[in-house]
Amino acid sequence: MNAICDLFGIQYPIVQGGMVWCSGWRLAAAVSNAGGLGLLGAGSMHPETLREHIRKTKEATSKPFGVNLPLMYPQIDEVMQLIVDEGVKIVFTSAGSPKKWTGWLHEHGVKVAHVVSSSKFAQKAEEAGVDALVAEGFEAGGHNGREETTTLCLIPAVRRVTKLPLMAAGGIATGEAIFAVQALGADGVQIGSLFALTQESSAHEEFKRLCLQLEEGDTRLLLKKLAPTRLVKNKFRAEVEAAEAAGADETQLRELLGKGRAKKGIFEGDLDEGELEIGQVVSLLKGQPMASVQETMTRLLEEYRKAASANYSL
Amino acid sequence: MNAICDLFGIQYPIVQGGMVWCSGWRLAAAVSNAGGLGLLGAGSMHPETLREHIRKTKEATSKPFGVNLPLMYPQIDEVMQLIVDEGVKIVFTSAGSPKKWTGWLHEHGVKVAHVVSSSKFAQKAEEAGVDALVAEGFEAGGHNGREETTTLCLIPAVRRVTKLPLMAAGGIATGEAIFAVQALGADGVQIGSLFALTQESSAHEEFKRLCLQLEEGDTRLLLKKLAPTRLVKNKFRAEVEAAEAAGADETQLRELLGKGRAKKGIFEGDLDEGELEIGQVVSLLKGQPMASVQETMTRLLEEYRKAASANYSL
Numbered sequence: 001m002n003a004i005c006d007l008f009g010i011q012y013p014i015v016q017g018g019m020v021w022c023s024g025w026r027l028a029a030a031v032s033n034a035g036g037l038g039l040l041g042a043g044s045m046h047p048e049t050l051r052e053h054i055r056k057t058k059e060a061t062s063k064p065f066g067v068n069l070p071l072m073y074p075q076i077d078e079v080m081q082l083i084v085d086e087g088v089k090i091v092f093t094s095a096g097s098p099k100k101w102t103g104w105l106h107e108h109g110v111k112v113a114h115v116v117s118s119s120k121f122a123q124k125a126e127e128a129g130v131d132a133l134v135a136e137g138f139e140a141g142g143h144n145g146r147e148e149t150t151t152l153c154l155i156p157a158v159r160r161v162t163k164l165p166l167m168a169a170g171g172i173a174t175g176e177a178i179f180a181v182q183a184l185g186a187d188g189v190q191i192g193s194l195f196a197l198t199q200e201s202s203a204h205e206e207f208k209r210l211c212l213q214l215e216e217g218d219t220r221l222l223l224k225k226l227a228p229t230r231l232v233k234n235k236f237r238a239e240v241e242a243a244e245a246a247g248a249d250e251t252q253l254r255e256l257l258g259k260g261r262a263k264k265g266i267f268e269g270d271l272d273e274g275e276l277e278i279g280q281v282v283s284l285l286k287g288q289p290m291a292s293v294q295e296t297m298t299r300l301l302e303e304y305r306k307a308a309s310a311n312y313s314l
Numbered sequence: 315m316n317a318i319c320d321l322f323g324i325q326y327p328i329v330q331g332g333m334v335w336c337s338g339w340r341l342a343a344a345v346s347n348a349g350g351l352g353l354l355g356a357g358s359m360h361p362e363t364l365r366e367h368i369r370k371t372k373e374a375t376s377k378p379f380g381v382n383l384p385l386m387y388p389q390i391d392e393v394m395q396l397i398v399d400e401g402v403k404i405v406f407t408s409a410g411s412p413k414k415w416t417g418w419l420h421e422h423g424v425k426v427a428h429v430v431s432s433s434k435f436a437q438k439a440e441e442a443g444v445d446a447l448v449a450e451g452f453e454a455g456g457h458n459g460r461e462e463t464t465t466l467c468l469i470p471a472v473r474r475v476t477k478l479p480l481m482a483a484g485g486i487a488t489g490e491a492i493f494a495v496q497a498l499g500a501d502g503v504q505i506g507s508l509f510a511l512t513q514e515s516s517a518h519e520e521f522k523r524l525c526l527q528l529e530e531g532d533t534r535l536l537l538k539k540l541a542p543t544r545l546v547k548n549k550f551r552a553e554v555e556a557a558e559a560a561g562a563d564e565t566q567l568r569e570l571l572g573k574g575r576a577k578k579g580i581f582e583g584d585l586d587e588g589e590l591e592i593g594q595v596v597s598l599l600k601g602q603p604m605a606s607v608q609e610t611m612t613r614l615l616e617e618y619r620k621a622a623s624a625n626y627s628l
Contacts, residue, residue, distance in 0.1 A: 002627050013628065138464060139452075139464045148531070148535070150465065150485055152451070152486075152495075153453055154530070156598055157530055157598060180466070180494035180497040183490050184494050215434075217462070225559070247561025247562075248561075304628050310497070312493060
């Protein structure tokens, strides 16, 4: 019995994070078909694109799947209605307060998990009535909490304040890490980077190829005066670092960032000008071939079982 | 059988980090007497002070203990000779290359562990002949690696490149975390913050009291243009943050830092002007009473056993 499996009706408590420009119907359906929970990343989809991806996911899998929706999504009312109309039963919310939408989603038979970066936000999310939590640490890719609390420190902190089903996120790309975060109090995991670099991810091949060559220290949390974002080293990031070192303010950074940088980098494969988002754990994947989701899940399960049956001693 | 216990001849693979202004003979002897490995923090001691602490530790315990020595210590030749003359059998080196001293220490019957922040440095340390490694993640207190790799990502990376006995450091203040890092590939742990705040630590009472009230997000890695250092929020840190936000360069930061700030804060208890160093994991200790080393060790062992015997499921 696993609280995450029970809640979502899935086989393994392994959720694929809903990531901008990576998590379309192919990835979500593949993860759900492999026994995990696939999530569509609505953050980078127009409403009608999301509708199309929801429909295609339903065609491609009979298993549960969900949508990740950042709560600062511009047409949030429209897209929430669409999610309900299309019969989606699981929503992961992030980047905002879950207070406004959780009750409404529940009324429409949708289960809600919310992504937090601290035990304070975990308590607020529980008060808002969410069914489960994702606690995401400093090592995660993309947008990130301001507290910079790492997964190792965050999971026990969140576990102490709530009994809700809890997924750990950030720094998890192996079965050993899944076992480790369970020892810290998580029931399951949300995995981003590892799935972003599978064959089924909609990220550009060049982006995946680059990420599978990164070393320790090649990602860094920057843009803290805007929204802290973990970025891969490239030409654009060097400009950000130079600007920040010189004391650039919010306005200057916003101008430097411009619009559509993440799409340019992750989806269009512009490795120089694009904003390349991936988690710190990517360096553990260095040199690995680009795997399918099924191969990835099989490896995670094998590693987990090995870790769970190893001899440990004090 | 545990590689760390075997190497050092200790009961539990729990090493107390040698921390500036915290790790005198009282703390080191108490940890060794409780079955772990106590380390004197030479970084904040003049050579003759270190000699005195070595002698007092020997009087206070018959168990193995060691010295942590930053390799940028000004009178390094003098202090290395002193360590050997006083019969110390275990040295943990940090903040520098272990190439020059490891062989010499071995010739004098001293076992050497080296602190690293990346798998590259781990490989270099193994080439230098060290007997064991401490891999310390981003969440650790005080001086810190430039890669910002968290313990969750760092331990598997180091484990992949070396079979040396491996201690995880950074973010570990519970028995559950000890179990978790073993699942990631560590044999044992080096624990700093938790021991820095025990009764036997030589840190100032006011510093300990403040640290035992800190919340998530209250420590932050700053001074990256000098040497990345994790600092507790206070008046001095606010000045550092303001200077860095405005683009202060290395020289300006060095001037702002001045001399003796860590002593002022940690040892003298000046909570406004001092440089307060503690690990991110301190927030897990919030509200706990100031424990003795023996109580702390007992709790760690209980938590570990509970974690090791829990039911985990995928």
